[in-house]
Amino acid sequence: NAGVTQTPKFRILKIGQSMTLQCTQDMNHNYMYWYRQDPGMGLKLIYYSVGAGITDKGEVPNGYNVSRSTTEDFPLRLELAAPSQTSVYFCASSYGEETQYFGPGTRLLVL
Amino acid sequence: GESVGLHLPTLSVQEGDNSIINCAYSNSASDYFIWYKQESGKGPQFIIDIRSNMDKRQGQRVTVLLNKTVKHLSLQIAATQPGDSAVYFCAETAGASGNTPLVFGKGTRLSVIA
Numbered sequence: 207n208a209g210v211t212q213t214p215k216f217r218i219l220k221i222g223q224s225m226t227l228q229c230t231q232d233m234n235h236n237y238m239y240w241y242r243q244d245p246g247m248g249l250k251l252i253y254y255s256v257g258a259g260i261t262d263k264g265e266v267p268n269g270y271n272v273s274r275s276t277t278e279d280f281p282l283r284l285e286l287a288a289p290s291q292t293s294v295y296f297c298a299s300s301y302g303e304e305t306q307y308f309g310p311g312t313r314l315l316v317l
Numbered sequence: 318g319e320s321v322g323l324h325l326p327t328l329s330v331q332e333g334d335n336s337i338i339n340c341a342y343s344n345s346a347s348d349y350f351i352w353y354k355q356e357s358g359k360g361p362q363f364i365i366d367i368r369s370n371m372d373k374r375q376g377q378r379v380t381v382l383l384n385k386t387v388k389h390l391s392l393q394i395a396a397t398q399p400g401d402s403a404v405y406f407c408a409e410t411a412g413a414s415g416n417t418p419l420v421f422g423k424g425t426r427l428s429v430i431a
Binding site: 248311 | 349351358359360361362363366406410418419420421422423424
């Protein structure tokens, strides 16, 4: 199993641009999550999904959108990039509500 | 609101000594706790977990202790090695329904001195 994979690894965006962060898991997990981690800080939950077709807001959803059309994929969309969205983004998945398995992260810089 | 926090942001330990990383939580309904390790440039990695019906759980060189009375969680690492240098996060959740995702603490950076 590849586990949780994320693309791209690194991206630079200009203010106002849009992009989609991709996340795929091959463990047949129902639950998937998106977090952001600012330098020297912990993880903040952006959005999560408990199954295909179901998404819920986390702690910091503003400026982001998600969709969950399949069990495997959980893309995160930034519509109008802002400098405040400069961060490292982690996708995670879990079988249930407990242990989450994380991807390697996407480093995003908005200038 | 409810939060998970850590007592110490940084911890320096001599190689071979034992490390203790502490975590306080405020949600009395939390029933499941996890410790994660995050190495530089990588995603968090599961270390060990514990349910609220337990006080102690041991893994390989790691032990998690849970004190529900004072809402305190600790991670003990025996014979700390240079490879243990990382940021350690505690996380907690209060639900079995999936509608209460994990809440992460800010993290403690562990530095092992050779």
